[in-house]
Amino acid sequence: MIAVDWGTSSLRAYRIDADGAIRAQRRSEDGVLASRGRFAEVLSSALAEWDDEVVLLSGMVGGRSGWNEVPYLECPAGIDALAAALQPFAPPRFDTRRMLIVPGLRASHASGVADVMRGEETQIAGLLDELGDGTHLVCLPGTHSKWVTVCDGRIADLATAMTGELFALLRKHSILAQSMSGPDDHLDTAAFDAGFERSADRGGLLHHLFGVRTHALFGRHPDAALPSYLSGLLIGHELRGIEALSRNDRPARVELIGNDALLLRYTRALGLLGIASRGHHEQLAAVGMHRLAERAGIARA
Amino acid sequence: MIAVDWGTSSLRAYRIDADGAIRAQRRSEDGVLASRGRFAEVLSSALAEWDDEVVLLSGMVGGRSGWNEVPYLECPAGIDALAAALQPFAPPRFDTRRMLIVPGLRASHASGVADVMRGEETQIAGLLDELGDGTHLVCLPGTHSKWVTVCDGRIADLATAMTGELFALLRKHSILAQSMSGPDDHLDTAAFDAGFERSADRGGLLHHLFGVRTHALFGRHPDAALPSYLSGLLIGHELRGIEALSRNDRPARVELIGNDALLLRYTRALGLLGIASRGHHEQLAAVGMHRLAERAGIARA
Numbered sequence: 370m371i372a373v374d375w376g377t378s379s380l381r382a383y384r385i386d387a388d389g390a391i392r393a394q395r396r397s398e399d400g401v402l403a404s405r406g407r408f409a410e411v412l413s414s415a416l417a418e419w420d421d422e423v424v425l426l427s428g429m430v431g432g433r434s435g436w437n438e439v440p441y442l443e444c445p446a447g448i449d450a451l452a453a454a455l456q457p458f459a460p461p462r463f464d465t466r467r468m469l470i471v472p473g474l475r476a477s478h479a480s481g482v483a484d485v486m487r488g489e490e491t492q493i494a495g496l497l498d499e500l501g502d503g504t505h506l507v508c509l510p511g512t513h514s515k516w517v518t519v520c521d522g523r524i525a526d527l528a529t530a531m532t533g534e535l536f537a538l539l540r541k542h543s544i545l546a547q548s549m550s551g552p553d554d555h556l557d558t559a560a561f562d563a564g565f566e567r568s569a570d571r572g573g574l575l576h577h578l579f580g581v582r583t584h585a586l587f588g589r590h591p592d593a594a595l596p597s598y599l600s601g602l603l604i605g606h607e608l609r610g611i612e613a614l615s616r617n618d619r620p621a622r623v624e625l626i627g628n629d630a631l632l633l634r635y636t637r638a639l640g641l642l643g644i645a646s647r648g649h650h651e652q653l654a655a656v657g658m659h660r661l662a663e664r665a666g667i668a669r670a
Numbered sequence: 671m672i673a674v675d676w677g678t679s680s681l682r683a684y685r686i687d688a689d690g691a692i693r694a695q696r697r698s699e700d701g702v703l704a705s706r707g708r709f710a711e712v713l714s715s716a717l718a719e720w721d722d723e724v725v726l727l728s729g730m731v732g733g734r735s736g737w738n739e740v741p742y743l744e745c746p747a748g749i750d751a752l753a754a755a756l757q758p759f760a761p762p763r764f765d766t767r768r769m770l771i772v773p774g775l776r777a778s779h780a781s782g783v784a785d786v787m788r789g790e791e792t793q794i795a796g797l798l799d800e801l802g803d804g805t806h807l808v809c810l811p812g813t814h815s816k817w818v819t820v821c822d823g824r825i826a827d828l829a830t831a832m833t834g835e836l837f838a839l840l841r842k843h844s845i846l847a848q849s850m851s852g853p854d855d856h857l858d859t860a861a862f863d864a865g866f867e868r869s870a871d872r873g874g875l876l877h878h879l880f881g882v883r884t885h886a887l888f889g890r891h892p893d894a895a896l897p898s899y900l901s902g903l904l905i906g907h908e909l910r911g912i913e914a915l916s917r918n919d920r921p922a923r924v925e926l927i928g929n930d931a932l933l934l935r936y937t938r939a940l941g942l943l944g945i946a947s948r949g950h951h952e953q954l955a956a957v958g959m960h961r962l963a964e965r966a967g968i969a970r971a
Contacts (some may be wrong), residue, residue, distance in 0.1 A: 433887065480871050482881040483888055513845075513880065530876040531844075538839045543832075544814075570781050573911025574875050575831040575904065579814065580783040586734070587784055603876065610874025 370423035370668045371416060372658035375430035376488050377401050382415045383655035387668070391655050393419070401429040401436075408436040409462050416466075423667050424463075425455070425658040427471035428488030436460075441475035441485055447523035448494055452664035471661060476527045484527050489515045492626050494657030496649060497522050500624070506613050507624040510604075510631040512537070516611050530607040536600060539578070548585030551593030553600075554630060560594035561601035561634070565641055568605025577602055604638045614644065622646060626653055671724035671969050672717060673959035676731035677789050678702050683716045684956035688969070692956050694720070702730040702737075709737040710763050717767075724968050725764075726756070726959040728772035729789030737761075742776035742786055748824035749795055753965035772962060777828045785828050789955070790816045793927050796958030797950060798823050801925070807914050808925040811905075811932040813838070817912050831908040837901060840879070849886030852894030854901075855931060861895035862902035862935070866942055869906025878903055905939045915945065923947060927954055 374381045378400035384393040395415055404411040408430070416424065431439040439456045446454075455469040473487030489509050496507065497519065505519040512533040518526040539545050540553065567577055581599050584590050590598055608614055614623075622645045625635050632648040639646045662668035675682045679701035685694040696716060705712040709731070717725065732740040740757045747755075756770040774788030790810050797808065798820065806820040813834040819827040840846050841854065868878055882900055885891050891899055909915055915924075923946045926936050933949040940947045963969035 480868070481890070482868065482871075482878075483884045484880065485884055485887065514876075528873065528877055529880040530874070531879045532876050534844055535876065535879075538843055542839055542843055543835055567781070567783065570783075571911070571913055572829065573831070573907055575815075575833050575836060575908050576829055576911050577783075578832045578836075579785065579830040583784045583786055586786065589782070606874055607876050610872070610877050612872055 370425065370659065370662050371419055371421050372491075372655045373412070373415065373424065373426045373430075374428055374488060374491065374654040374658075375401060375426055375435075376428040378403075380404075380411065380415055381654070382419075383652070383658075384419050384421065385655055385659050389656060389659040389663075391652060394652075394655075401432070401434070404436075405434070409460055413462065422465070422467050423662055424466050424468045425471060425662055426458070426468065427491045427654065427658060431456070431470040431473065432487050437470060439470045439472045441487075442472040444474055444476040444527065445520065445523040445525045446474060448497060448660060448664050450523075451490065451494060452661045455661065455665050467667065469665075469667070471658065474524060474527065484529050486515050486517075486527055486529070488654070489517070490524065491657035491661070492649075492651060492653040493517055493519065493524055494660055495653035495655070496624065496626070496657070498660070504620065505624060506620045507626065508635060509626045510635050511627060514607060516613070518613060528611065530610065532603050532607045536603055539599060540596060545578070545581045545595075545599065548582055548592060549595040549599070551596060553596050555593070555597070556600075556630075556633060557590075557594035557597035558637070560590045560598040561637065562641065563590070564598035564601025564603075565605040565638055568602050568609055574602075574606045577606075600634060601638070604634060608638055608642060614642065619644070624649060626651060671726065671960065671963050672720055672722050673792075673956045674713070674716065674725065674727045674731075675729055675789060675792065675955040675959075676702060676727055676736075677729040679704075681705075681712065681716055682955070683720075684953070684959075685720050685722065686956055686960050690957060690960040690964075692953065695953075695956075702733070702735070705737075706735070710761055714763065723766070723768050724963055725767050725769045726772060726963055727759070727769065728792045728955065728959060732757070732771040732774065733788050738771060740771045740773045742788075743773040745775055745777040745828065746821065746824040746826040747775060749798060749961060749965050751824075752791065752795060753962045756962065756966055768968065770966075770968070772959065775825060775828065785830050787816050787818075787828055787830070790818070791825065792958035792962070793950075793952060793954040794818055794820065794825055794958065795961055796954035796956070797925065797927070799961070805921065806925060807921045808927065809936060810927045811936050812928060815908060817914070819914060829912065831911065833904050833908045837904055840900060841897060846879070846882045846886075846896075846900065849883055850893060850896040850900070852897060854897050856894070856898070857901075857931075857934060858891075858895035858898035859938070861891045861899040862938065863942065864891070865899035865902030865904075866906040866939055869903050869910055875903075875907045878907075901935060902939070905935060909939055909943060915943065920945070925950060927952060
């Protein structure tokens with residue numbers, strides 16, 4: 370089968386054998402935004418020469434501004450519910466395939482403000498077997514970080530923090546941009562830790578952000594270290610907002626799913642709070658989609 | 671005399687008579703950023719046909735990337751200290767004038783993170799006589815909101831929140847931009863209040879921001895009301911971060927200095943916290959610079 374993780378800004382396609390092993394993968398920058406008006410063409414190219422019948426699609430491709438909107442599934446939901454909600458999709462040019470779209474998940478909260486994810490549920494689906502019963506906290510850091518509570522094999526709740534998007538906005542477009550030199554991929558751990566500790570102070574994020582500017586004015590950190598300071602500050606505010614991390618019965622460990630640069634930062638930040646973590650790679654999406662197809666009885670097993 | 675309030679993105683010049691009354695004013699978009707490399711030319715044009723000898727300049731024109739850097743004056747500082755620290759400046763082409771630059775102010779905090787302002791001190795200088803003795807809290811909302819504590823006629827402390835800049839970044843460049851239609855200058859009070867109340871919930875700003883997106887997805891507020899929701903959310907976080915507003919001995923009233931649109935929002939937000947406020951116009955900058963020149967003995971009085 371083929372699993373396609375088609376998000377806002379990129380597309381990843383995996384060719385998976387009957388055992389669930391990834392035999393090949395492709396990646397392109399033709400995310401949903403760049404693919405509007407030519408979804409079929411982009412997908413054809415992503416699948417070229419892969420003749421497998423079953424194709425699962427996940428991510429913003431099933432969102433309101435995607436190719437074919439699929440309603441959110443309500444939490445709690447496990448593998449069974451997700452597999453049952455896979456939505457068949459038969460666009461022209463794909464009549465030799467059996468295509469299905471994975472629904473996103475919605476959590477309704479007492480505050481009246483719902484939360485959603487679309488795409489990340491497949492990565493968690495790839496982890497559910499390994500986690501087993503009990504309550505687990507999973508974090509998928511990124512542009513929109515997702516904090517997901519898993520209870521007894523089902524996705525019970527989720528919360529989003531716009532940490533990565535805010536970092537990028539401030540880094541590129543704000544007054545702080547002119548104070549920050551150097552590449553973002555270098556982590557200055559002293560500055561990161563100082564930013565993280567600052568997030569525990571009174572004053573709130575809107576005030577703390579201005580400290581990046583005064584640090585630049587008065588040379589408290591080298592300009593090249595300020596992106597790390599900002600990163601630590603934002604991740605600190607993110608973590609301190611997660612209710613599950615501040616409870617007395619907080620989890621002993623957080624499961625982190627993300628790329629190496631993010632795993633490094635979040636592992637460090639959780640460590641500063643005395644919380645252990647375990648890193649997992651984003652290829653879990655392929656594992657999860659294979660599990661969903663198996664459960665739906667459409668993958669050769 | 672002439673008072674020039676020369677900030678990052680605009681220039682305002684006031685011609686002031688011996689009584690301190692404003693006789694004429696001019697405004698241009700030639701802020702400090704747009705004037706680099708041609709400061710003298712921009713100022714000549716702003717002063718054209720005004721032959722007064724004394725010219726006070728304030729704002730980012732005295733900053734590191736301005737025309738002539740003037741060191742920050744340390745808080746606490748009152749009219750006397752500011753008047754004594756006016757820095758003479760004699761660039762070519764202005765030898766018939768007596769030009770001085772008002773220093774910005776710096777507050778050092780136990781956290782090790784300093785705070786600064788440059789330009790706003792002249793507006794507060796224009797208010798000090800009216801405030802008299804005792805402790806007063808002054809807020810200058812805007813791109814970078816300044817919260818200033820005045821004790822017995824001196825500026826004792828200050829804190830900055832990047833509220834307005836973050837609003838503009840999110841409004842223009844973020845994923846939330848596509849969810850928000852309508853002009854920013856229309857205030858939808860129900861949405862503003864809902865955003866403000868949301869800021870009191872657990873979860874933190876980075877999480878609350880994503881709620882703007884889910885509100886758009888699920889139609890909780892009309893898209894045209896979402897800028898007001900975002901404004902209420904950000905101002906709510908700003909206010910809840912101000913230590914002086916959360917203390918038991920919080921001030922009975924906040925003095926607000928700003929334009930009409932900002933006064934409307936901040937008066938409303940403070941009212942939701944049960945705090946009274948009084949609005950003042952930004953022309954206080956001219957009043958303040960006249961007071962400084964008088965005290966320095968350089969204005970005809």
